[in-house]
Amino acid sequence: MEYVQERIATLHDLADPAPDAPTDRAAVVLPMTEREYAGLAAERVLSELEHVDPERVVVPLRASAERVGPFTDWLSEYDLPLSVLWCDGPRLTSRLAEEGLNGRRGKGRDVWLALGQALDSEFVVVHDADTKTYSRSYVSRLLFPLSQGYEFSKGYYARVENDRLYGRLFRLFYAPLVAALAEETDAPILDYLSAFRYALAGEFAATTDVARRLRVQRTWGLEVGTLGDAFTLAGLDGSAQVDLGAYEHDHRAVGGPTGLSEMSRSVGAALLQVVEDHGVDPAYETLPRRYRETARRLVRQYGVDAAFNGLDYDRSEEYEQVERYTEAITAPSDDDRLPAWVDSPISPATVAELAEADLRESTADEADDGGAGE
Incomplete structure (x- = not known):
């Protein structure tokens, strides 16, 4: 057991903490793809979140049209204030293309779209859905530094498995x-x-003032790009890292x-x-x-x-x-980062409207197809 402080505030798992934190003022962003559908790890994450009582959960979903309906139905089984943002619908994709924002698709793009939907909350927590050892304490641990005046926090853990x-x-x-x-x-x-x-952990939390100013890498550079902007927006004295304890996910x-x-x-x-x-x-x-x-x-x-x-x-x-x-x-050559929401040519409300319309149409088409086959 160690308790060494780094150049940024370092919160250690010394007593299996589950600190009081403003979870009821936080939006949890949980990016998912088709591979998470009904998976054991994702089921654990969602079940644990039911005990957290966040203000909202936003799931940016990267999935084909034929899978989005069943995926949404599965997510609705959980007792959560959860909304699905379908990232691949035709209306949303077309509008993003018009604004020059479509480009490469990946986790970063999905998270960026979801961050826009989370900005009505005071805090935002982002983490992955493939964590086999997920604990409800993760959200409160990540949020705790923000309740103490920090603006950005990131999870860490030892990757020792098998x-x-x-x-x-x-x-x-x-x-x-x-x-x-x-x-x-x-x-x-x-x-x-x-x-x-x-530094490559997918788990972080931020005040919405920081979140709305993050420029997001479209793909696997998300975590590093986030740190770059966090340095500008929160700095060494406004940042913290939090020990999340035991942690296992896909390799x-x-x-x-x-x-x-x-x-x-x-x-x-x-x-x-x-x-x-x-x-x-x-x-x-x-x-x-x-x-x-x-x-x-x-x-x-x-x-x-x-x-x-x-x-x-x-x-x-x-x-x-x-x-x-x-x-x-x-x-580095082309800089295709997505803009901070404060500078975006498209509003979060427009994204929500287009994604909802895409989702309604897709699920209605699936219902019609199912009825015709009976």
């Missing part, structure tokens, strides 16, 4: 890349980015279209965009080499730590991942 170290993208890519950048400069943004114990392969190697490209682009935004001019000609050296040093350290704890650890496999991640270290 006698192995996980959190590979953070351990082997993000952390050594930030460390390599910090060799060049002592810019405050790098102090901030390195202060978070699990990804390294390769493939949704694997960690592909994710590293989005994360790397977001990270390098953030540091450039804050005045850092990375030496890109040497950065891949310096990243590799730092990452390989960390692999050795993780290997010793795993051996100390009797965990399985494949050092050669981790070295191979480092080589693959090195390919993601290039200067």
Whole structure:
């Protein structure tokens, strides 16, 4: 057990806390895709949220037209003030395209759409729906710093499951890349980015004043991009991180279209965009080499730590991942972040209206199809 403070306020799980927090003034954003439908992890999350009593739950749903109706019916079974925002409906997609906002689809885009719907609440909590060990205390833990005057908080946890170290993208890519950048400069943004114990965690909370000013990465760069704007909006003294305790969720392969190697490209682009935004001019000609050296040093350290704890650890496999991640270290090109809601050409009310119309039409079509087949 440790209680060391970092450059930002660090709230530890020393006594399995479930602190009093303003859950009744908070909107919970819970992004879902078709793969979460009736899944055990998602069912646990929703059942636990029933005991939290949030002001509202917004589910931005990325799903095909034929799945959105059954998905909505399943969600309605839970005793929650829950609304579904279908992110892929034709009216909403068309309007976003007209405003130049459609672009690539991914978790970040879904969360951005949902944040607009959450801004009537005082606080916003965002977290994933694939957490096998989800606890109702997560919401109050994330909100507690905000009740104490902080403006942004982020969850952290140790990714140790099945006698192995996980959190590979953070351990082997993000952390050594930030460390390599910090060799060049002592810019405050790098102090901030390195202060978070699990910077790629999907769980965070913010005041709505901060949430309405976040520019959101469209895909897997969401978590890093959020930290970049949180640094600007809340800063080191307005940010906190919270220990969420035991935590298990789905793991990804390294390769493939949704694997960690592909994710590293989005994360790397977001990270390098953030540091450039804050005045850092990375030496890109040497950065891949310096990243590799730092990452390989960390692999050795993780290997010793795993051996100390009797965990399985494949050092050669981790070295191979480092080589693959090195390919993601290039200067960012297109900046396709979605605008902060305070600057958006489309209002949250318009998004809600279009998404509701899409949802009504889709579910009505499904009902007609079902009736015709009887």
